[in-house]
Amino acid sequence: MGVKTTITLLEAQKLFPSFKIVSLQATTDGVMDTTYILDNYVLKKYERDIQQKIQTDKKVLALLQRAALNVPTCVAQNKEWYLYEKLQGEMPKTLKLFHIQSLARFMSQMHKQTKKIQTKHLFLKNYEISELLKEIKQSHFFYFKKLHSLSNYSHPNDGFIHGDIFQDNTLFKKDKIAVFDFIDGGDGSFVFDIAVALLSFNPHNKKTFQTQFLKTYNQNAPYKISQKQLHQEISNAAKFYSLLRIHTHNNTHKAKLLSSFW
Template sequence: MGVKTELTLKQLCQLFPKYDFKQIIPTTNGIMDTTYIVKNSSDAYILKKYEREMGKKVQTEQALLEHLLTCKLNTPQYLEENKGWYLYTKLQGSMPKTTKLFHIQALARFLAEFHNQSKDFTNARPFLAAYEINKMLGFVKKNHYAYYKKLSCVKNIRQKEEGFIHGDIFKDNTLFHKNNIAVFDFIDGGLGEFAFDTAVALLSFNPKNRQLFTRVFLATYNQKKKRKITPAELQKQRNTAAAFYALLRINHDKKTKRAKEMYNAS
């Protein structure tokens, strides 16, 4: 579900009166926070309420989005906040149902430019610091021991802090319009390793012809990056990312179905 806190159109207009909103639409994607699409007579926007303790994450994301806006990357613009509700611009496009070669190329171009720009954005916590990995492994050990044996390697993850990574570029955090990609929800990002960031993205954009698409991705990404990612490095990080997100899914879902899908995607 994309909505945990309900909001009426009247309440929305009281929060942000200058926008003269006419419609509020609940979303179904997302498992952590409340997200609405809100519209007035001329534009559509994204309205979010974070349903967890965020600390400085919101301020970090706002600073990052402001930086990326100057770089002309297709990311949302933060507009304003009132009583814990955050308003952003809505990006154009739709989430792809099937992965095509041009999706992979657009993804690679975006990540290469994003990493070029985010390498100097160091005012953030390490990506892994937000996750209680040992606590999550304890739950899996107690309740799903067979998976614990597969996922216990996660406790040894060590990431170089090459710059700010999104860390969660799954399909539902992207939109495509023609050959252009838009990426959103940087809220859980942090300092980490660029190869891990690319591996996470490729886990979601996981086509049947994976070898071809991975070669095309690396060729496109490395063309725009000084620090190249090798196929072996990407595969190692793909295994790490698959185990990490399988661990997160078991802890969130309290069952293994979605974790199995993620683990097998590596």
């Protein structure tokens, strides 16, 4: 999230006169798209040519809503501006087992639904990993050597994955989880999707969290996942996001934090 295109409260009200918009707060995180927080809505402008992604996003959100999962609804569009309902909840200060269980239940139900979707939009292909590695070779050769194994990395296409369920893309209301920002998802591996989430929801790599996640997830999952599979994909996911953070944000500190998972 963040702001690239500024808009005033009056302009937002004119864009969506049928909705009660009384406040407008710019977000500060993120570099890709413009996001404002309103009282009951989230206002977004996608700063990229991703019309096909937007249509897929709407399809996925509608599918998950029919499965009673807590994801946002796009309630209106005017030109390049999109108005989403604002989900309720907050990010917990301390993660507990019931948060991990809630995440696992959400992802197992999500994957049951999204295995039916084949978008022909591959998650990994979005990022051109080999090109990213070439670009960091000169400036961050140490990390290039550590991450070079990603040049041969691929994973199976199990169905549509979010690919970015970090804590800042979730909210909790007691033991109920809400998940948003599906726009950069694509076809990919369910194990990879889980591995990415656990990088954020289990930053200290607690065995109890990982074990409880798998126990809960596998109860209703489309495919059962083993500890061995998950352990390997957590390593791959950590390398992948280390590469993205170095390339996109020049942030070796965050890459260093993830290196314990390699």
